[in-house]
Amino acid sequence: MQITRxxxxxxxVALTTLTAAMPAAATxxxxxxxxxxxxxxxxxxxxxxxxxxxxxxxxxxxxxFNAENEIGANVITQTVDWGAYYDLLSATYxxxxxxxxxxxxxSQLVNFTDRNLMTPLGNKLMEAGVDVDDWADAARxxxxxxxEIYALPFDIHAILFHVNVGLMKEAGFVxxxxxxxxxxxxxxxxxxxxxxxxxxxxxxxxxxxQSSEGMAVRMFDAFVWQQGGDVLSADGKEATIDSPEGLxxxxxxxxxxxxxxxxxxxxxxxxxxxxxxGRAGILVNxxxxxxxxxxxxxxxxxxxEYTALDFPTLYEQPATFSNSHSWTIPMDESRTPEEEEAAxxxxxxxxxxxxxxxxxxxxxxxxxxxxxxEFAALPHRSDFAATPSMARGIPAxxxxxxxxxxxxxxxxxxxxxxxxxxxxxxxxxxxxxxILRRNNR
Amino acid sequence: xxxxTPQRMRRDGRAALIFLAPFLIIYCVFLIxxxxxxxxxxxxxxxxxxxxREWIGFFNYEDLWYDDYFWKALGNTxxxxxxxxxxxxxxxxxxxxxxxxxxxxxxVLRSVFFSSSVFSVTVVTLVxxxxxxxxxxxxAPIFRSMGMEPINFLGSVEWAMPxxxxxxLWWGVGLPMALFLAALGQIPDELYxxxxxxxxxxxxxxxxxxxxxxxxxxxxxxxxxxxxxxxIFGQAxxxxxxxxxxxxxxxxxxxxxxxxxxxxxGYATTIALALFVVMAGFSMLQLWLGRKGDDx
Numbered sequence: 152m153q154i155t156r157x158x159x160x161x162x163x164v165a166l167t168t169l170t171a172a173m174p175a176a177a178t179x180x181x182x183x184x185x186x187x188x189x190x191x192x193x194x195x196x197x198x199x200x201x202x203x204x205x206x207x208x209x210x211x212x213x214x215x216f217n218a219e220n221e222i223g224a225n226v227i228t229q230t231v232d233w234g235a236y237y238d239l240l241s242a243t244y245x246x247x248x249x250x251x252x253x254x255x256x257x258s259q260l261v262n263f264t265d266r267n268l269m270t271p272l273g274n275k276l277m278e279a280g281v282d283v284d285d286w287a288d289a290a291r292x293x294x295x296x297x298x299e300i301y302a303l304p305f306d307i308h309a310i311l312f313h314v315n316v317g318l319m320k321e322a323g324f325v326x327x328x329x330x331x332x333x334x335x336x337x338x339x340x341x342x343x344x345x346x347x348x349x350x351x352x353x354x355x356x357x358x359x360x361q362s363s364e365g366m367a368v369r370m371f372d373a374f375v376w377q378q379g380g381d382v383l384s385a386d387g388k389e390a391t392i393d394s395p396e397g398l399x400x401x402x403x404x405x406x407x408x409x410x411x412x413x414x415x416x417x418x419x420x421x422x423x424x425x426x427x428x429g430r431a432g433i434l435v436n437x438x439x440x441x442x443x444x445x446x447x448x449x450x451x452x453x454x455x456e457y458t459a460l461d462f463p464t465l466y467e468q469p470a471t472f473s474n475s476h477s478w479t480i481p482m483d484e485s486r487t488p489e490e491e492e493a494a495x496x497x498x499x500x501x502x503x504x505x506x507x508x509x510x511x512x513x514x515x516x517x518x519x520x521x522x523x524x525e526f527a528a529l530p531h532r533s534d535f536a537a538t539p540s541m542a543r544g545i546p547a548x549x550x551x552x553x554x555x556x557x558x559x560x561x562x563x564x565x566x567x568x569x570x571x572x573x574x575x576x577x578x579x580x581x582x583x584x585x586i587l588r589r590n591n592r
Numbered sequence: 593x594x595x596x597t598p599q600r601m602r603r604d605g606r607a608a609l610i611f612l613a614p615f616l617i618i619y620c621v622f623l624i625x626x627x628x629x630x631x632x633x634x635x636x637x638x639x640x641x642x643x644x645r646e647w648i649g650f651f652n653y654e655d656l657w658y659d660d661y662f663w664k665a666l667g668n669t670x671x672x673x674x675x676x677x678x679x680x681x682x683x684x685x686x687x688x689x690x691x692x693x694x695x696x697x698x699x700v701l702r703s704v705f706f707s708s709s710v711f712s713v714t715v716v717t718l719v720x721x722x723x724x725x726x727x728x729x730x731x732a733p734i735f736r737s738m739g740m741e742p743i744n745f746l747g748s749v750e751w752a753m754p755x756x757x758x759x760x761l762w763w764g765v766g767l768p769m770a771l772f773l774a775a776l777g778q779i780p781d782e783l784y785x786x787x788x789x790x791x792x793x794x795x796x797x798x799x800x801x802x803x804x805x806x807x808x809x810x811x812x813x814x815x816x817x818x819x820x821x822x823x824i825f826g827q828a829x830x831x832x833x834x835x836x837x838x839x840x841x842x843x844x845x846x847x848x849x850x851x852x853x854x855x856x857x858g859y860a861t862t863i864a865l866a867l868f869v870v871m872a873g874f875s876m877l878q879l880w881l882g883r884k885g886d887d888x
Contacts, residue, residue, distance in 0.1 A: 242641075242852065244642065262855070268642055362747075362832065362835020363835070415744075416744040553854045560834065561837070563837060564836070564837030570837070582661075585661070589859075
């Protein structure tokens with residue numbers, strides 16, 4: 152008995168000495184994100200020069216933070232498939248298993264902040280040394296609700312026209328100074344599209360046209376905004392889709408399909424393949440593709456001479472669909488101060504590396520980065536320099552995903568099920584009204 | 593019989609209860625309680641995250657009645673079940689008839705046809721997306737070799753639902769086939785021998801011996817299929833996401849969207865209860881029809 156007690160005492164003394172001699176225990180924090188999993192390629196990489204693409208850059212940034220931070224923080228990444236991301240994140244609030252850091256589209260933020268599910272971050276970020284006044288207004292507004300900052304904005308991403316300059320030359324749409332000529336009115340879009348197809352034998356435009364991404368809805372939104380309209384009232388309480396502007400935009404997009412300017416059978420991957428394979432002059436897709444397509448074009452894809460241009464203004468005022476990736480700290484009463492400190496440190500680190508993220512093609516949020524020479528030196532950035540000022544989103548509204556899905560299913564019916572533009576806008580209007588009816592209760 | 597004293601019966605009753613207890617507890621905790629809880633939730637505006645709950649009486653039920661998406665999803669689900677249940681039953685029966693009996697080839701084929709059932713829905717839908725894709729799919733070259741433009745199966749209003757049915761058949765035919773095989777093994781050989789002596793045709797044998805011999809299994813398969821196919825979710829969610837233009841939006845998918853995308857658990861529960869009523873109704877009808885057959 153005595154021996155046992157002695158042994159126990161000795162063991163506990165030894166343990167205490169050992170623990171005291173060891174550096175502070177690592178604080179593990181969980182990171183919930185989409186952008187894909189590329190541990191295989193970038194698992195151990197901490198050199199940002201080796202990283203490319205959204206997945207590569209965020210993975211390397213995380214590795215670098217884990218390797219270099221001095222507070223013993225260790226970020227454990229949980230990658231979630233994009234399609235299920237928000238469903239899973241929402242469900243963690245029911246299970247009590249909220250992550251310490253989660254990526255979030257600015258358009259989704261209001262769902263969480265309105266229900267007090269996000270940690271207010273303004274003061275904490277400023278205390279950590281984040282210069283929030285250097286954020287571009289659009290980015291800062293995206294993450295602010297009732298005057299409080301709830302997230303760290305990481306980018307502004309917007310829809311562009313990705314262009315195959317080789318095919319444009321063939322069609323005679325390149326000016327003497329080498330710039331590509333894009334349409335400036337709805338009529339011109341159709342005329343140029345037809346001429347392009349006659350001269351090159353390829354589709355003028357490739358765009359995701361199935362029921363998943365809603366790329367055509369983003370185009371629709373942009374055309375509505377360009378006419379001075381909107382799809383929702385400014386307070387987000389009423390749908391305003393069934394309007395003359397909405398009908399104009401829907402009619403134009405329907406005409407694009409009817410005239411064969413684009414292939415209605417393309418899904419997201421199909422549209423990308425058609426563009427990279429040199430079977431389309433223009434790909435309608437976001438800033439996130441720039442880095443990828445430029446690399447493909449350099450590596451000998453059928454895509455000859457790639458460039459990315461601002462979404463064209465076909466009506467009175469410029470506008471393009473945009474959103475913003477941001478980093479949040481979900482509200483969790485059980486989070487320790489050390490874990491929160493680690494989470495804030497990670498956010499600060501990401502903010503410091505805003506330029507690295509801009510290499511994907513996304514627009515940075517820091518005005519100092521936007522105006523920097525190193526950003527201007529990135530390929531093609533000057534070709535879509537007007538995009539930050541054109542970037543728009545729908546007014547902040549709860550259940551934005553439901554609204555977006557309702558619009559997609561009614562809108563795509565125009566070319567998938569042959570409904571008229573009138574029926575499509577009426578269908579979108581009533582689908583969105585249904586969701587708003589719940590929101591407004 | 594002489595031992596059946598009241599004490600003995602009470603003791604037997606207690607013993608039965610003890611033996612049944614594990615099942616009853618699980619049944620109550622995981623089925624009865626959630627069912628009543630669901631009814632309770634359906635009278636609330638109950639959000640998935642954030643703890644917002646408000647008693648709203650019959651508002652969810654009223655909303656359901658006027659919800660076009662609900663009726664559309666119900667119609668789609670019934671259309672799917674109407675295609676999948678009979679075709680699954682007939683296909684499983686035909687396979688079982690073909691593969692019933694001895695022989696190595698049959699044994700191997702039985703395993704082959706059953707093997708697709710072990711895949712998860714993710715794998716199955718991925719495989720079928722690869723098969724059906726109009727530009728990179730397995731059957732696209734077949735269309736092109738015949739000088740035709742490949743059909744965009746999953747993006748077409750006419751073809752999307754049948755495509756889901758085909759993927760479901762490929763995936764799910766194993767279990768009903770196994771049930772039919774087991775039932776066929778139960779039919780006494782003497783009956784077939786007698787039929788042979790009477791020079792009965794193969795058709796007569798099938799009609800008067802085989803089918804009556806397995807009719808309870810047919811009924812079981814039909815009920816299982818109705819219950820199963822009414823709950824179709826994974827295929828529609830992963831292959832078409834309910835599209836094109838909501839033509840493959842199914843009820844469970846709508847429940848999922850309402851609960852997890854829109855966070856309206858109260859309303860989602862109401863739709864789930866409606867689905868429960870529909871499924872229970874069809875299953876009862878099926879059982880009743882089967883019993884009516886027994887009485888005759």
